[in-house]
Amino acid sequence: MPTDEHLRQVQGLWPETTLDGWMSDECQEGLVSLVIPTYNRANLLSETLTSVARQTYRPIEVLIVDDGSTDRTPQVVERWREGTDNDLNVQYLCQENQGANVARNRGLLHSSGQYIQFVDSDDVLHPQQVACLRAAIQKPPEGDLVFSEQAKGETAPSWFPDREGDTECSISGPKQVEENPMVVPKNRGSVLYHRSLCRKAGPWDESLIRWQDMEYMFRISALRPSYRRIAEKMYFLREHAEGRIQDLYQQRRGIKGGLNALSRVERVVETADQRHEQACYCMARYYLGIAKLAMVKGDSAQVWKAFAGAQRQVPNTRFSIQLRLARVAYCGLGGKVTKLLLDGYTFLRERMAR
Structure with missing residues (x-):
């Protein structure tokens, strides 16, 4: 767990994290909150949400934060909600276009889970991902975060529609982040955080338009959390030509x-x-x-x-x-x-x- 010294260091860098009220420490035990910011991803969002609904683990809270979409996103979300199980707690939050970090922070403020996972609205979860991550982070001694390997490509992998059977997970650790912050992956979707760790790390930096995930990962690592790693690929990072933040890489700003x-x-x-x-x-x-x-x-x-x-x-x-x-x-x-x-x-x- 983060020490008082490391917590003071992070709070000194990010003064807003000293405001204890920024994110409530109250939570529902065992609940996993999936925070999904989205912006004009109607063509891809339905597969992401389907992979969420097919998770074998419950209880799950789904916080979809629409960052001012102008496409069919509201209709996609509504159609998906109508076809999901009643045991999913779904919140659809809308805001003016302010960026993914603002959307993630809003999701955190509305979340109630003991555990937090950030999911991109164009990616896909293995049906047993949440179950495996939650089992790993809860394994004594309880950890601060756990992450799985990930796959990437243009089309969803063969395991996407399958929710039958149980997946055996190879779990390492627990280990402590020490001098090397790179042990925590900067792809946020493959990581499950304990709520207390997100609260101590503070909000996502809303001033950044690029490499927000890397900054957040380094800040998380600065707290010296304990972690476990799952060797199996449980998260699919979709590669596509539709508006990703990487588009900024080729622009002057x-x-x-x-x-x-x-x-x-x-x-x-x-x-x-x-x-x-x-x-x-x-x-x-x-x-x-x-x-x-x-x-x-x-x-x-x-x-x-x-x-x-x-x-x-x-x-x-x-x-x-x-x-x-x-x-x-x-x-x-x-x-x-x-x-x-x-x-x-x-x-x-x-x-x-x-």
Whole structure:
């Protein structure tokens, strides 16, 4: 469990978490709250909700937070509610378009579960996912969080419609998050949190338009929670062309948003003394990605700011050499050519790693 020292560190970084009333600590024992923010995902949402209804575990509370959708989302939700079992507690909350983090916080404020899971409105749950996660987190000694492996692809996996039988889960742990925050996956959908951990971590940062999940994961890790891991793939991350937040990656405002998010993450890591090589590599790689985008759609000040961020992290000698060559190339050859060279280097390295 988080110590008073680590809790003070996180509260010092995020003053709003010191307001004890931001999220109630009262809950219904055994209840799992699934928080599902959605925005114009009517074509995909029905499969996500169907996978929720087919969960073998009960009781489940479903909090669908509609972030100002202008498509058929209300009709999709209503049709789904009419066909679900009465033992599902469903709340459909609507708000003006304010972003996924505002929607997640609203879901948390309305939740009553002892356990919390954040589900994206385009992804799919294994029929036994909630049951396996809940059994793992409750296994003595009770943990702060548990996560499963995940699959990804364009179409739902073969296990999607199946809710027959029981799935045997391989559960590791319990372990404690120590110096390496990367042990907790930044994909929130595969993680089940104890309510008390979400309350101590504080609300999702509503100022961030990019990499919100990474910032939240690093903040969770800064509390040094105990965790267990399920080896089986229980969560399906859908890859598709319909409006994902990744679309911002190719837009100018995504540059500023990325730099802002990474600076927040750096503050958490430094304050929590978690400058592990894997965490540094993650931040350095993301900074370099921002630099490449700024070379094409930003300006030189943003490129050099991203280079500086990557330099602060430099996880190893190979990355240091790559960064040094990128800076020299940018000065001599310009942004477009440097980006092509960096992309080519990444492609060759991935090919050699196969």
